[in-house]
Amino acid sequence: MPQLQDIASQVRRDIVRMVHGVQSGHPGGSLGCADFLTALYFKIMDHKPTPFDMDGKDQDLFFLSNGHISPVFYSVLARSGYFPVTELSTFRKLNSRLQGHPTTHEHLPGVRIASGSLGQGMSVAIGAALSKKLNGDKHIVFSLHGDGELEEGQIWEAAMFAPHHKVDNLIITIDANGQQIDGTTADVAGLGDIGAKFEVFGWHVIHMDGNNMDEVVATLEKAKSLTGQGKPICIIMKTVMGEGVDFMEGHHEWHGIAPNDEQLAKALAQLPETLGDY
Structure with missing residues (x-):
């Protein structure tokens, strides 16, 4: 998928430049999820960037539960047409719609829930999926979660609820990078076999390499077929x-720190500019 790989490279450039520009933000998880969100918005989802409809009727929906990786979310939204790419330069600045964690009161197109308080996105996605069923809308609801986020209790309440109510128009993805703000997930609170946990709750579980674009696309297509x-x-x-x-x-330290000028230059040298910097 060369075209998608090119887009993902530009998204990664956006991420490091946004975080560097205000010396704050979360580059690590954002960079890790760039392939997934690029595939989702540019290939997999049936969605309508303009005009933006908060209800999302007759289209697929995506909810970002681990809202701290907002840089990758904002980049993909802008690059796929939800708002001007030039607005990325306002990330985390005063009076910006691009806050550190996505919010709804800023009325930023593409953002349907405020997220950042971890553990809530799966419940929201389930509610949206049930609403689509009640409305006779055949579209799919997607959500993304961090593996460290699985330490939140509300996740497991939602994980029990969805299979019991046969919420089969829902595809959640767990970013299993093994890192969180305080160290590795294994050291902070070992998660064991995540897939086995969801399977025993009654989910259909599949695995993928989230940094292999061909595999990401193929797995998401398989998930849709299920x-x-x-x-x-x-x-x-x-x-x-x-x-x-x-x-x-692979370093948890980059969960939430920004590169300095020298590090930015080194990062950009590794990421081809494909769509033009904002």
């Missing part, structure tokens, strides 16, 4: 925190 069969779908997505920038890769 909808409507009585079970919600959970994708366990193995990624590398900081993917694409060698000195950030």
